[in-house]
Amino acid sequence: MRDPITIVGAGIVGLATAYQLLRAGARGVRVLEAETAPATQQTGHNSGVIHSGLYYAPGSLKARYCVQGRDQLYQFCAEHGIPHERCGKLVVAVSEAQQATLLKLEERGRANGLQGIQRLTPEQMREREPHVAGLGGLLVPDTGIVDFVAMANKLAECITSQGGEILYGARVESIRRDGPASILKTPVGDIRVSHWINCAGLYSDRIARMAGQRPRVQIIPFRGEYVRLKPEAEPLVRHLIYPVPDPRFPFLGVHFTRMATGGVEAGPNALLTFRRQWYEPGDPSERDFSMLGYGGFWRMAMRYGAVGMEELWRARSMKSFVSALQGLVPEIQVDNVEPYGSGIRAQAVDQKGRLLDDFHVMEAPGQIHVLNAPSPAATACLSIGQHLCNLAMNRFSA
Ligand SMILES: Cc1cc2nc3c(=O)[nH]c(=O)nc-3n(C[C@H](O)[C@H](O)[C@H](O)COP(=O)(O)OP(=O)(O)OC[C@H]3O[C@@H](n4cnc5c(N)ncnc54)[C@H](O)[C@@H]3O)c2cc1C
Numbered sequence: 565m566r567d568p569i570t571i572v573g574a575g576i577v578g579l580a581t582a583y584q585l586l587r588a589g590a591r592g593v594r595v596l597e598a599e600t601a602p603a604t605q606q607t608g609h610n611s612g613v614i615h616s617g618l619y620y621a622p623g624s625l626k627a628r629y630c631v632q633g634r635d636q637l638y639q640f641c642a643e644h645g646i647p648h649e650r651c652g653k654l655v656v657a658v659s660e661a662q663q664a665t666l667l668k669l670e671e672r673g674r675a676n677g678l679q680g681i682q683r684l685t686p687e688q689m690r691e692r693e694p695h696v697a698g699l700g701g702l703l704v705p706d707t708g709i710v711d712f713v714a715m716a717n718k719l720a721e722c723i724t725s726q727g728g729e730i731l732y733g734a735r736v737e738s739i740r741r742d743g744p745a746s747i748l749k750t751p752v753g754d755i756r757v758s759h760w761i762n763c764a765g766l767y768s769d770r771i772a773r774m775a776g777q778r779p780r781v782q783i784i785p786f787r788g789e790y791v792r793l794k795p796e797a798e799p800l801v802r803h804l805i806y807p808v809p810d811p812r813f814p815f816l817g818v819h820f821t822r823m824a825t826g827g828v829e830a831g832p833n834a835l836l837t838f839r840r841q842w843y844e845p846g847d848p849s850e851r852d853f854s855m856l857g858y859g860g861f862w863r864m865a866m867r868y869g870a871v872g873m874e875e876l877w878r879a880r881s882m883k884s885f886v887s888a889l890q891g892l893v894p895e896i897q898v899d900n901v902e903p904y905g906s907g908i909r910a911q912a913v914d915q916k917g918r919l920l921d922d923f924h925v926m927e928a929p930g931q932i933h934v935l936n937a938p939s940p941a942a943t944a945c946l947s948i949g950q951h952l953c954n955l956a957m958n959r960f961s962a
Contacts, residue, residue, distance in 0.1 A: 568592030568729070569956055570748070570760040572736050572771055574602040576712060577937050578763030579719040580949030581956075586726040588953050593728040596750060598735035598767075603716035606765050607942060609843060609907030611790075611821050611829070614638070614648065614708035615940035618655070619809060622675040625923045626940065629951065631676055633944030634706065640946060641710060644718045647824045648710035653804035654689060656698035656892055662808040666702050669808070673704065680705040695800045695893050707804060709824040712942050736764075739774040744930060746775060759960040761952060762933040766840040766910040772926065772933040779926055779935050781912040782858045785840045788832025791885065792904035793820075797896065801828045805892050818888045829904055830889050830896075843906050863917025912936035923948065925955070932956060 569590055571578045574597035582593045599605075614634050620627035641648040657666045666683075673681045684692070684701040692703070720730055734750040741747075748755045762771045769783045793801065806819040820830045838851050855861040886898045912920040912935050924936035932955060934948075941948060 567756070567758050568594040569960065570755065570757040571595045571763055572748070572760065573597065573763035573765060573768075574599075574716070574720065574730055574732075575605055575763060575765050576603060576607040576716050576719070576942050576945040577765070577934060577948055577952075578761070579603075579716055579723065580945035581761060581763060581952045582723045582728055582730075582949075583719050584946070584949040584953035585956065586723060586728050588957060590953075590957070593723065594755075595723065595728065595730040596734040596736060596748065596755065597730060597732050600732050602720045602730070603713045605841065606907060606910060607716055608713050609905065610712060610939070610942055611819075611832070611907075612709050612712055612823050612825070613653075613804065613821055613943070614650070614710050615943045616653075616673070616678055616704050616706035617676045617940075618669060618673040618678060618681070618704055618707075620672075620676065620940075621921075622672065624921075626921070626944070627676045629923065629944035629947040630940045631678075633940075633947035634708075636946040637710065637715070637943060638708065640718075641715065646711060646714045646718055648708060649824060650706065650708040651803045651822065652703060652705040653707040653806055654684070654693055654696065655702040655704065655806045655808055656689065656696055657700050657808050658698045658891055660699070663700050665808045666700060670702055673702075678704065678706055693802055693805060695895050696805055697892070697894050709804070709822060711824045715945075736771060736774070739771075739776075741776065746930070757930075759930050759956065760932075761956060762931070763937075765937065766908060768910065768933060768935050769912070772935065775928070775931055775933075777926065777928055777931070777933060779933065781914050781920060781924065781935055782855060782860060783840070783910045783935075784855055784861060784864065784913045785837050785852075786834045786909045786911050787837040787839075787842075787906055788834050788909065789906045790829045790831035790904045791882075791901040793828040793830065793896075794900055794902060797900035798828050800893055800895055800900075807892060818885070820889070820892065830901065831885070831904075832907060833885065834909070837908065840908065840910075842908070858913075860913045860915045860917050863915075864913050864919070865917070867917050868919075909938060910936075911938060925952070927955070927959065930960070932959070
């Protein structure tokens with residue numbers, strides 16, 4: 565390898581990959597980031613939860629990388645003084661059907677190697693979370709909370725101190741071929757790369773297409789809005805309280821999260837959006853209707869239409885949002901919460917309209933494209949980074 569390995573995107577996946585490459589002895593690593601700082605997209609707008617690996621199908625990449633990655637993350641945070649806490653979470657069943665799902669989750673957690681998970685009766689739940697309501701719960705001690713922005717900043721610091729380079733304001737605008745190499749056009753100049761990794765999150769499908777690839781998926785953005793408990797209501801939640809997920813839509817279901825940076829947030833909902841980047845009213849935003857020309861989008865709309873409408877309603881009505889939260893903590897009232905930011909998920913959707921559940925990577929000569937890195941990719945960043953590093957070291961030196 566003559567020129568540095570180039571990574572597009574300084575979110576937590578791109579940064580962790582650069583970090584692992586430098587640790588593995590790669591001779592040069594360069595990260596190109598569109599914005600002026602790391603972690604301004606999904607990484608900086610997520611729930612800050614270190615996931616345990618409870619939900620994922622045993623044997624899936626998600627299960628493997630989450631379990632390995634969270635231990636690496638806890639260790640990294642302890643070594644580098646990143647705010648974090650292994651506080652555990654409570655998954656609460658509010659119906660008989662959910663009790664049955666909870667049993668399956670418990671089996672799944674054990675199959676994924678989770679330590680110390682425990683079924684709780686309503687009384688035991690209330691010893692831990694006095695304001696929770698439900699028929700039964702599952703305590704998951706390996707779950708934690710972390711400041712992922714602090715983690716990303718620390719990774720960036722480690723990269724530059726180990727000889728790597730991060731160029732901010734370097735949005736890749738177009739790509740042209742130059743023999744076996746690619747020329748990435750950015751506002752800071754044209755950059756010639758022979759070996760590069762696309763970790764552009766919400767824009768990863770566009771970058772792959774600019775590079776002449778034909779990914780079989782398209783990113784569909786889903787916006788998630790949060791509320792925060794007002795200080796007087798914070799004592800209603802001590803740790804993390806989650807609903808039993810609907811196996812068909814694992815990323816739906818509002819939950820309560822005590823944050824590593826202080827306070828308690830609740831949410832998010834999940835709402836289809838035509839903007840890949842738009843967090844606050846007033847943010848500059850570009851509408852993106854390209855998905856309307858994608859067959860997979862319409863097939864997805866037919867598959868999941870009714871659920872989308874329900875979420876849309878929840879986004880429009882604070883009462884309905886709070887009523888979903890009351891399912892877990894009945895004492896919460898509309899007056900106890902205030903709007904608290906949003907995040908946008910990069911969800912890859914295939915041509916049949918299915919939401920890709922697992923991590924998805926596509927390879928081409930000299931190129932690796934990360935086309936689906938949904939939750940728990942922040943938790944799993946160090947193990948995903950290790951995997952991408954191994955792939956790059958093998959493929960790019962061949
Ligand atoms: C609402 C929400 C809640 C979540 N909660 C959790 C959680 O609690 N725990 C967890 O583990 N995971 C969670 N996730 C998932 C997690 O945040 C993501 O999986 C993870 O952050 C993905 O990281 P990334 O680096 O792939 O993407 P991103 O963080 O989106 O980074 C991509 C980067 O690429 C840059 N970029 C884009 N286009 C270009 C271009 N053309 N040129 C140069 N740079 C470009 C962007 O500016 C950005 O910095 C959540 C996600 C969301 C949205």
